[in-house]
Every structure is written in structure tokens, then in C-alpha cells.
Amino acid sequence: AQSVAQPEDQVNVAEGNPLTVKCTYSVSGNPYLFWYVQYPNRGLQFLLKYITGDNLVKGSYGFEAEFNKSQTSFHLKKPSALVSDSALYFCAVREEHSGNTPLVFGKGTRLSVIA
């Protein structure tokens, strides 16, 4: 069975500082990994994905994530946080070659960027 763990319910960071939101996963085969962001009263917006290739994936709004197979991690990062990055972030996984099967989501991490 696939699963995702986001070990931090809340991450606080000062504006301008780098941010990291952690995610680890479990799948029986190779993973497809995703990050989504949810702003208040909105749906989930796709940020970035890892399918294959370069372990460092760049996405929307200056975010990037690094796939680490040995640590089964896919942490989300941004070099310089903005107050507008404050939102709920979800990591998700699907097994490679499983077709367009449902994503399995983590519980979410609330990011708060303080001015």
C-alpha cells in the first residue's frame, strides 16, 4: 500500500529565509511524487511533480523539490520565503506505471511565513 508522511503539522519561517516542508513516502515500486498547495477556501493547486529524470524538480512560484530514493523523501524547498507562500501544503504519491490511479495524500503541513 502507498502512503505519505508529512512529519510537521506546522512550519514557521521568517520572510526572506529559506523554507523546507518535509515529505517521506512508501510505495512498493518506483514513485510518482507530487506537491500541491491549498490557499484558504480554495481547491488544491498543483505545484510540481517528480516522474523520472533529474532528482531536483522545479515548479511554480519558485518552489523546488528534491527526490531522494535512498531516504524515500521528497522535500519541498524555496530559497526565499514570501508572506504570500503561507498556505497548506500537501505531498502525494502514486506508484509508477499504475495508470491514472488516485493520488495518496499526506495530512498536510501548514506553512506560515512571518513578515
Next chain:
Amino acid sequence: DARVTQTPRHKVTEMGQEVTMRCQPILGHNTVFWYRQTMMQGLELLAYFRNRAPLDDSGMPKDRFSAEMPDATLATLKIQPSEPRDSAVYFCASGINTEAFFGQGTRLTVV
């Protein structure tokens, strides 16, 4: 700008009433998902369809929930009868290859 459209955005209803939520997936997407979001459980998969055929609805309470795709442009999620514990945000998402694209959600409150 292609997007998943959900209606209504908000619904307040009394316990025991029927609730119908609708979703228009992105044109050309062959897979539709229904998720429910609550504070306690996070995002839970309720059901999903591919090419309008239901593939998995094991996440739904079968006695009160039903999901259908009458055509490729409409997916529905019904609750009958509704209960206060059904209060949540219900999201529809559609996809064709890898990532899924989410609608804005229907916030359901059952009183």
C-alpha cells in the same frame, strides 16, 4: 483557462435531506476523482471513475453515498440521507496522465 468546476460552492442543509454535488471535469480528461477533506481525516478518496466507469468507490459509505457520471462532462456525488458527520469540503479532481487538477470544492454543512 481549463479548470474543474464544482457546484454549489457552499451548501447548508438539514439532517436527513438529500444533497447533490456536481462536477464538470476538464474537457478531455478521462479520470475523475472525488475526495473529502476534514480537519480530522485530511483528504480521503471517496470514489473515482475512468472513461465514466466507476473503478473504486470503497471509500464511500454505500448506504448513503452514491457517485455517477451520466456523461463525460458531468460527475455527481449524492448523499441521502445526509448526517451532521458528512459536514466537510468535497473536492472533485480530473486528470488524464499523471497529476490531478482540483476544483474549488463544495463546502457542505449538515445541521
